[in-house]
Amino acid sequence: MKEENDIVLRCSSIVKYFTTPVKFKALNNISFTIQRGEFLSLIGKSGSGKSTLLYVLSTMDTDYEGTLEINNTLLTGKTLNQLSDFRNEHIGFVFQFHFLLPEFSCLKNVMLPALKLGKKSEKEVEHDAYEKLRLLGVADQALKTANTLSGGQQQRVAIARALINNPTIIMGDEPTGNLDKTNSDIVFGIFRELTADYGQTIIAVTHDQDFAQRTDRIIELSDGELLTSNR
Template sequence: MKPILETKDINKYFTDPVEFHVLKDISLKLERKEFVSIMGKSGCGKSTLLYILSTMDTNYTGELIIDGKNVSHESKDNLARIRSENIGFVFQFHYLLPEFTVLKNIMLPALKLGKFDHKTIKKNALEKLEILGMQEQADKKASRLSGGQKQRVAIARALINNPKIIMGDEPTGNLDSKNANIVFDILRELSNELDMSMLIVTHDKDFAKKTDRIIEMEDGYIIS
């Protein structure tokens, strides 16, 4: 079976203020249902790599293949659709809209994608909240949640379009160890139960040790 995500010889340069070779010959594979963490010191290129893998950064050379399709030269509109259908994101900062309810925050990516009607999207959003044990919070304003609750809502939002891959950029970076463990357990369960692949950039060694595999980066290279 083909990997869910693959890169071949990805190179990336920053040109301002001087030319800097930030990613060097990155070739990797993410298998279906695999839970992988990316580690490395600050500035090694891991977040830059994640933005390329997520199709948000298109200024690179090499090939990016998602679910068997080479997406390296797709238009911005096509990439936005591919991203919405295949990838869910969880960041260090939850980026919830504080004035909206929990339910509305979760529904937004699906409303934007426009594949289903409002009633279906609402039903799906409530199901995602139930998976995360947050159904009682549906009508609460996002601003009234604790940090751990906000991150769980952010995961529910990442799930709303039933993506094949969840990508995380330091998703436990702002949480205490108890909530970090809860977030890890949720992601592990989603990987097992919903057949999702996880690709998580983290500094948290305890988190990374529990994943299936660690990709280690240094100075723009994958070293292990």
């Protein structure tokens, strides 16, 4: 694990309201920083605001007060298009469900964000995609469509997709929430390996205590407030 003072994400005084059905403070004055290579889990009871916080950090939710900086870039106040480009390059997502596009092969699913980024030729992107799939042990499934794969394989393809542009941060929303114990362990193992061997930063929302305990750092939320941010 890398310990140098290298901050990849800094949020300060994040406040978010939900207005429907009634005005409700979902996040209250959240501030913290994340260092490069950290494997961090975001926990809390249902309704504590952990997912809400993750989507604010993901730049997809822009309706908040406070400021968000990733990779020393201030993201608060940027246009939706700028944020799309930023996500494309710097953030990889893993959700509870794999969300792979059903019409495309696994390979193509992994390639799409890189093709969108447009920094490499299609050949190079394909090569990279195979590399990521191999890293996750699903290279042999590359040309199948997503719905012919098992749940664990689908989630690994989804992780490969999150990795394709070598993002600054990977964000997971219950990445193991839909998996059995074996597959959960495999996915956790992959995350662990990514942080340890490749210096990848990962934030994962989870309600799985066991998963959280094994990460580097736990941030716990309760009723929209930051409870602990222990190392």
